[in-house]
Amino acid sequence: MTVTPNPLLPWQRTAAGAGLLAADGSVRPTIFAEMSALALASGAINLGQGFPDEDGPPEVLEAAREAIASGLNQYPPGPGVPVLREAIARHQARWYGLETDASTEVLVTAGATEALAATILAFVEPGDEVVAFEPAYDAYSALVARAGGVLRTVPLRWTPDAERPDWRPDPDELRAAVTDRTRLVLVNSPHNPTGAVLDRDVLELVVELAEHHDALIVTDEVYEHLVFDGRHVPVATLPGAWARTLSISSGGKTFNTTGWKIGWVTGPAPLITAVLAVKQYLTYVNGGPFQPAIAAGLDLPDSYFTAAADALRAKRDLLADGLTAAGFGVSLPAAGYFIVADAAPLAGVADGRWDDGETLCRRLPELAGVVGVPVSAFVPAERRGDVANLVRFAFCKRRDVLEEASARLTRLRAR
Ligand code: PMP
Ligand code: GLN
Numbered sequence: 322m323t324v325t326p327n328p329l330l331p332w333q334r335t336a337a338g339a340g341l342l343a344a345d346g347s348v349r350p351t352i353f354a355e356m357s358a359l360a361l362a363s364g365a366i367n368l369g370q371g372f373p374d375e376d377g378p379p380e381v382l383e384a385a386r387e388a389i390a391s392g393l394n395q396y397p398p399g400p401g402v403p404v405l406r407e408a409i410a411r412h413q414a415r416w417y418g419l420e421t422d423a424s425t426e427v428l429v430t431a432g433a434t435e436a437l438a439a440t441i442l443a444f445v446e447p448g449d450e451v452v453a454f455e456p457a458y459d460a461y462s463a464l465v466a467r468a469g470g471v472l473r474t475v476p477l478r479w480t481p482d483a484e485r486p487d488w489r490p491d492p493d494e495l496r497a498a499v500t501d502r503t504r505l506v507l508v509n510s511p512h513n514p515t516g517a518v519l520d521r522d523v524l525e526l527v528v529e530l531a532e533h534h535d536a537l538i539v540t541d542e543v544y545e546h547l548v549f550d551g552r553h554v555p556v557a558t559l560p561g562a563w564a565r566t567l568s569i570s571s572g573g574k575t576f577n578t579t580g581w582k583i584g585w586v587t588g589p590a591p592l593i594t595a596v597l598a599v600k601q602y603l604t605y606v607n608g609g610p611f612q613p614a615i616a617a618g619l620d621l622p623d624s625y626f627t628a629a630a631d632a633l634r635a636k637r638d639l640l641a642d643g644l645t646a647a648g649f650g651v652s653l654p655a656a657g658y659f660i661v662a663d664a665a666p667l668a669g670v671a672d673g674r675w676d677d678g679e680t681l682c683r684r685l686p687e688l689a690g691v692v693g694v695p696v697s698a699f700v701p702a703e704r705r706g707d708v709a710n711l712v713r714f715a716f717c718k719r720r721d722v723l724e725e726a727s728a729r730l731t732r733l734r735a736r
Contacts, residue, residue, distance in 0.1 A: 331467055338466025339459045340702060351459060352698035356682065365686035366726045368640075368714040369694045371513070371658040375719060377577030377618070378625060384617040385581075388610035397609045399601050400593075401429025401585070408616035409585050416545075417555050419563075425590040428597050431607040432582035433543045433571035438464050439600035440539050440567055440586065441505075445470040449504035454490055456699030456708065458513050458541065473498045474701075477515055479652050479661070479711075487652045488517035492526055499530040505537040506530070508556055511544035514699050514713040515661055516654020521554055528562045537592070538566040543584075544657040546575045546626045549634040553656075557588070567592050572615035574658065575629070581611040633658075633716070636723055640716040643727020648734045649712075658717040661696055665710040667733050677709040685712075690729045 329337060336342040341349045349355065356369035376382060393402075400406065403423065410423040421427055430436040437460055445451060447469030453461050455474035465472045475498045477488040499506060506527055510519040531538050538556055545553045557566045571584035586596055637653070640660055644651050650663030664681050678695035685691055696711035716723060 334469070335463045335467040338472075339463035340698070341463075352694055353459075356692050356694050359683070359686055360692040363686035363690075363692075365690045365692045366718075366722060366729065367692045368716070368718065368726055369682075369692040371574075371715045371717060372579045373577040373717040374722060375577060378621060380621065381576050381578065381614050381618040385610050385614035388613050393610045393613065395609060397429075397606050397612055399606060400424075400597060401427070401606075402609075402612045402616070405429055405583075405585075405612040405616040405619075408619040409587065412619040413587060416553075417558050419555070419557060419587075421587050422590070426587055426593055428586050428593050428600065429606075429612060430569075430584045430586060430600055431604045432573060433541060433569050433584040434460055434582075435600060435603055435607075436569040436571075436584050436586040436596070437461070437539070437541065439596045439603055440569070441465060441468050441470070443595045443599045444537060445504050448502075450500070450502045451505050451507060452495075452498045452503050452536075453507040454509065454512065454519075455704070456514055456696055457507075458509060459698060461507055461509075462701070470504065473503075476707075477512070477517060479515075479663075488512070488515040489520065490523060492523070495523070495526055496530065499527075499534055499536065501534050503531075503534050503536040505539050507539050507541065509541040510556075511542075511548060511553070511656030513544070513657060514659050514694070514696055515652065516657045516659055518548060518551075518553070518655040521559075524554065524556050525559055527556065528559050531565055532561055536565070538562060540566065540568045542568060542570045543574050545570055547630055547633055547658065548656040549630060549637065550655060564589055567596065572618060575626070576615065576618040578611070578615070578618075581608055581615070583608050583611050583615045636716045636718070636720065639720060640714060640723045640727065643723065643730065644714065647727065647730035649730075658715050659713045660716060662693075662712050662714060663710050664712055668710065677705070678712050679705075681710075682712060689732050691726045 336348045353370040360367035406423040406427040409427045410421040413419040413421045441464040445468035449470045450473050451465045451470050452473050475490045475495045479487050540556050557568045567588040569586045573579035641651050644662045648667050652661045682695045693712040693714045696708040697705040
């Protein structure tokens with residue numbers, strides 16, 4: 322097939338949106354796929370792609386086995402099996418006080434990814450603007466580009482300052498980004514890659530701006546239960562938000578089942594109907610026997626969820642200490658799977674062996690036997706310089722793996 326550089330075909334726009342289309346027309350794999358392949362090929366410890374290396378709750382795994390054994394192996398209903406939709410509605414009520422109608426306000430999707438795709442394709446028309454915080458999860462730029470929209474980003478800056486949390490957006494920059502051209506505001510909190518939890522006042526400002534400019538709010542809350550201090554606040558719970566908000570989450574992170582791809586979107590019925598209209602021609606349905614299993618997970622007692630966050634917090638601390646000892650600057654995440662580390666202090670020590678985080682990440686297996694992901698992969702080419710030395714490391718791994726990775730990373734300084 323011939324590749325026409327201009328105008329781009331839809332698939333090329335998608336790849337270009339995520340920065341994966343090269344000038345010669347070739348397409349690169351995502352940074353997560355590239356780094357996982359590098360870890361496999363080099364035998365390095367994979368702290369790149371965010372997936373846990375231990376199984377989740379046995380009740381959830383057993384429920385999937387039971388579902389397969391009992392013959393739940395055909396197409397589930399388009400919006401998802403009722404037991405899962407009801408469990409999602411119960412979950413929203415129990416954790417956030419959101420009363421959600423399981424039959425009209427809940428839609429099960431193939432992971433949060435499909436929920437994001439169907440939502441963006443349902444509402445974004447060519448030329449529409451979508452506002453997101455940057456660095457931004459790669460799917461956003463790819464999907465907005467596929468829809469013909471324009472991604473306008475508001476930077477989250479690492480501002481080491483005891484008075485303020487890292488990675489806070491400037492409210493004036495947020496105000497300037499949301500205009501009458503904004504079709505939707507995408508809010509990823511807890512945030513990938515930074516681990517930031519956006520303050521309530523930022524979320525309230527998003528709601529105020531969305532109301533003022535009649536924009537929709539789409540939230541990506543896949544790390545909702547992995548918050549290390551305090552409780553997650555869904556945007557949908559804020560006054561005035563529900564009617565214009567689609568809240569997206571997934572079972573992958575909460576139950577260590579990233580390969581099952583069971584996600585969901587909740588919101589007012591007319592918006593869910595719109596997302597379903599697109600979703601049913603993306604996958605129609607997925608993961609029949611995994612759906613009741615995730616329902617079993619959502620109904621687990623509070624103690625499961627708090628224990629999961631506690632265990633992950635301890636792993637965060639372990640890797641943060643390891644990275645600090647190895648000479649990295651560390652931004653301590655408030656939630657999620659990842660730590661952003663600044664390799665700038667090490668570049669000098671290693672005598673200019675790398676120019677930026679991307680080069681470092683490609684060389685890290687050979688230099689230290691560890692794989693990370695450059696934060697530049699979450700930023701468009703023109704702003705990659707701002708995050709040149711930042712590397713994202715996943716700490717959703719066994720303690721012995723994190724200890725070994727930390728020990729290996731100290732070798733960088735010794736070189
Ligand atoms: N959003 C964010 C912020 C993520 O980090 C991820 C995956 N780790 C996803 C969406 C995709 O979730 P899923 O695997 O459920 O599609
Ligand atoms: N969300 C995962 C991460 O940030 C990656 C998922 C993927 O490979 N697309 O590491």
